[in-house]
Amino acid sequence: MPNRLKILTETDLRQVVHLDLDAVDCIERAFTALARGSVVMPPILSMAIEEFNGEVDVKTAYVQGFDSFAIKMSPGFFDNPKQGLPSTTGLMVLFSVRTGFVKAVLLDNGYLTDVRTAAAGAVAAKLLSRPNSKRVCIVGSGQQSRLQLEALCLVRPIRSAKLWARNPEKAALASSELSEKLEMPVAAADDLESAVATADIVVTTTPSTSPLIMSSWLRPGQHITAMGSDQAHKNELDPKCFLTADPYVPDRRSQTENLGELHHALLAGTADPNGSYPELGEIAAGMRKGRGSDESITICDLTGTGVQDTAIANFASARAQQSEVGLTIKS
Numbered sequence: 001m002p003n004r005l006k007i008l009t010e011t012d013l014r015q016v017v018h019l020d021l022d023a024v025d026c027i028e029r030a031f032t033a034l035a036r037g038s039v040v041m042p043p044i045l046s047m048a049i050e051e052f053n054g055e056v057d058v059k060t061a062y063v064q065g066f067d068s069f070a071i072k073m074s075p076g077f078f079d080n081p082k083q084g085l086p087s088t089t090g091l092m093v094l095f096s097v098r099t100g101f102v103k104a105v106l107l108d109n110g111y112l113t114d115v116r117t118a119a120a121g122a123v124a125a126k127l128l129s130r131p132n133s134k135r136v137c138i139v140g141s142g143q144q145s146r147l148q149l150e151a152l153c154l155v156r157p158i159r160s161a162k163l164w165a166r167n168p169e170k171a172a173l174a175s176s177e178l179s180e181k182l183e184m185p186v187a188a189a190d191d192l193e194s195a196v197a198t199a200d201i202v203v204t205t206t207p208s209t210s211p212l213i214m215s216s217w218l219r220p221g222q223h224i225t226a227m228g229s230d231q232a233h234k235n236e237l238d239p240k241c242f243l244t245a246d247p248y249v250p251d252r253r254s255q256t257e258n259l260g261e262l263h264h265a266l267l268a269g270t271a272d273p274n275g276s277y278p279e280l281g282e283i284a285a286g287m288r289k290g291r292g293s294d295e296s297i298t299i300c301d302l303t304g305t306g307v308q309d310t311a312i313a314n315f316a317s318a319r320a321q322q323s324e325v326g327l328t329i330k331s
Helices: 010-016 021-035 111-128 143-155 168-182 192-197 239-243 261-268 280-284 306-323
Strands: 004-009 045-049 054-063 068-077 091-096 102-107 135-139 160-164 186-188 201-204 223-226 245-250 297-301 327-330
Touching: 004 010, 004 306, 010 111, 010 306, 021 054, 021 111, 021 143, 021 280, 021 306, 054 306, 068 102, 068 306, 091 306, 102 306, 111 143, 111 223, 111 280, 111 297, 111 306, 135 143, 135 192, 143 160, 143 168, 143 201, 160 168, 160 192, 168 186, 239 245, 239 261, 245 280, 261 297
Parallel strands: 004 102, 135 160, 135 201, 160 186, 201 223, 223 297, 245 297
Antiparallel strands: 004 327, 045 054, 054 068, 068 091, 091 102
């Protein structure tokens, strides 16, 4: 009996998957499943291509109750913008959990990764920031910086934002576009320290290899989501930030010890290697406590997990089937 294979392009996927509360809920449920032990998720396969400032990550996870699991191949080449190209691309492949046959190829060019990453930022803010958080500081001017602010607006009553980037022209352009799209004030910040000082929520979205946010800048009540450090050499937060965190929350501790901000804090001696850090899914599942008080400084370290990819790929496949988009072939 021939296998039926669905081909979904980025155009198809953009028709059926959007950064909305359904996508946020999808990712929150994925983190909850991870915390409850109903997920098999191997370590990330990562390869650096230093000659061209590139890297490739392969992520996957099996989630009990899902009909399919995804394997995602995600290149990131950070000199691409100089050529007018996006930094990230890639695709996901869905396999049947019963037979191992390929069910769908999602040629998303990184779109689903963008959505699930932004949704994870929304989950972090929903669980860890103060409910009345209104002011945001976004660090970075790329696609994810825009999506992170849009995602925050889904879960918190955001009224204004400041955006800082190393390139002032890019910061100004991103700020202008976000102001128009979100219909609220978004200003390009000249000074990052001042932008952080006035924010309720700070989100870092860069491939920086040295700290951008200093511990001395943080103030009581803030929440920080760091989502750029997905390789061992990347680092956006001053390791001393860990001395103020209550709590520090990784998406997956075994990853952040090797790839995320925790990796650098452990090397600097500002994080306890035996510390009991609640994972984001444990807080979502009600298994661990999140923010201690309105005065607490909370930090979430997002390195990107395979369970998010399997969750968003299944979500996208179901939406595509309902909408009858994509090309079906016999293989």
